[in-house]
Amino acid sequence: MKTERVTVVVADDHPLFRDAVSAALKRRPEFDLVGAYADGRQALDAIREHRPAVAVLDVQMPELSGHDVLNAVRRDELGTRVVLLSANLDSDSVYQAIANGASAYLSKDATQERVCDAVMSVARGDVVLSAEVQTGLATEVQARAAAGRTLLSPREQEILALTASGMSAPDIGRQLHLSPATVKTHLKSLYEKLGVSDRAAAVAEGMRRGLLE
Template identity: 35%
Template structure:
């Protein structure tokens, strides 16, 4: 039984770069490029219209910047995973992009196989960082105070409360009447915003804040 390919949109203001990414990904039959955008506004519009699985996003775009486009896309369609593919690898760019809801961050120069692996990972709800970025993030997490729960959306707070109750993704999806893929993306958002590495750490933070213990188990 075949699985439908991962559908994605490439966003970059340089046509030759978009063509290069499209060509590199054409070698992988489980990934399908369904559209391209040259600016952030187009990216938001195409994402809303086509509902891809993944958006590969440059950050330096004319008009609406990649970080702002990422924020709008993930707010409107939490199930869409955004993978940043950019020249920038400074702490500020990485932090802003991940806080905007991106699921992954690669620096341009990554080969087709690396991009494909990242696309698959973020499509599954995982967070992935290129090797040149990971060290920056480790240092950032070590020196940045933990986020407050006010950064979480109402839906993310619901998901976190259910996590704190010991629910798995299937249970959470059933309780909230959403797909498991959307749950995975919400969980990844929670990890990124709370700056924790796994479910156990998120649950500890939630219970310390009083979430989950009195949550309605339906």
């Protein structure tokens, strides 16, 4: 049975790098290179037209950055998995990329073989991070979790956890020996700190920030 080839779009504003990655993909029989483009706008147009399995994008590009294209792919539910390449391995950039749905983040120093292997891995549903970004990403996650924990007071943290367990404000009050009005005041405060307006959103945001186990 003939194996279906993985369709790929490449975008990078540096011709030599773009051509090198494109040539490496063409040499591998498992890939079908749909097109190679010089800016993010062209790349996004091609993704919308061809719906490739994978897009290999430089983070810094004219018109639209790799992050901009990633966000559009996710927003419009285009289904293409995104591999980001960057000379800048800033941990915040990596964190934002992975949080926004990137399937891989690699250094532009990665070999052509490594890039091709990453494309195949993400086509199978894996997430790939080059060794250079893993430590920085772990540090960023830990720092953000710590910042989130200090965002809420110990009492607000406690009330958020009880809210997540399904308890109502009166139930929480009885559990903590607080009046319902006091509980509501704490809830209002933690809603404001988390930037939400109701219990469900507070729990969801608390989970996203690592405030709830």
